[in-house]
Amino acid sequence: MIAPDGLEPVTINGITRTIRVDPGAPAMPIITRDYADAAGMKAGMFGFAMGFGPKVMVSGGTAVARVAFGKVEPAKLRIGFTPKPYAVNVAGVFGPASLAAPVIRFRLREPVAGERTTSFPMVDQGGLFGGWAERFAIIMVEGEPLRIRFDPHHPRTLANAGAAVRLARAYGGTLSGSISPAEIAFGVERPVRTMTLATPLAMGPLTIGTLGVRTVDHGHTDTIADADTHADPNEVVVTGKGKHDIKRDRLSIGADQLNRCSSIVFDKPAKQIRLSCR
Structure with a gap:
């Protein structure tokens, strides 16, 4: 069960930070470039972009990394990263479809x-x-x-x-x-x-x-x-x-x-x- 603030520790490539599990966030997790750099992630051939209105676009890179919540074994997951954070005061956001569990409450x-x-x-x-x-x-x-x-x-x-x-x-x-x-x-x-x-x-x-x-x-x-x-x-x-x-x-x-x-x-x-x- 996800708490009201959505805050959870996540470990990406062995580096742990606090992210927000957010019902409105994309299925592909989006983390800050700072976190991606700390986790040794390098942008691959697939980038992404999110549009917010006429000529208003936020783009970033993606890479496959090993992701773990708590004591669960790490699993490979494609992650996006951007210079600007998706949300303030967290290292990234994960949507419900980012998580392996079949039911997310x-x-x-x-x-x-x-x-x-x-x-x-x-x-x-x-x-x-x-x-x-x-x-x-x-x-x-x-x-x-x-x-x-x-x-x-x-x-x-x-x-x-x-x-x-x-x-x-x-x-x-x-x-x-x-x-x-x-x-x-x-x-x-x-x-x-x-x-x-x-x-x-x-x-x-x-x-x-x-x-x-x-x-x-x-x-x-x-x-x-x-x-x-x-x-x-x-x-x-x-x-x-x-x-x-x-x-x-x-x-x-x-x-x-x-x-x-x-x-x-x-x-x-x-x-x-x-x-x-x-």
């Missing part, structure tokens, strides 16, 4: 009376290197799957622009307020506005009525109603017709919702994510 707090557990299908990112990415729950929005990421280490629930447009159509979303920055990972901040849903999104035990929207990431929010703008009935709004890949739409559930939950379970054999909340 994240304890967020102690259970309380009245909780219920909901199961969601679990998928990866898809594509050639999709197995390196996070593990997502799936819900249906407008008859199409939407990938859900669980991120208790960030305060706010966030949708990228593509997901926000779909949620706005399905649940009557309206944007309001000014743009403010929100950190996503690696210290990268993205512009975010607040969206209110006329009909809250019910996701198992969670009910989401307001959320943050990354206004220009993987789409645009121009078509979402804006409470701060008085529409001109004679105005003609022209929107682009570029093809949108819904597989890139993401909703990240933050601590503002997960503080109601006691655990997140990633069950690899069952291909399920189970969420227990009040």
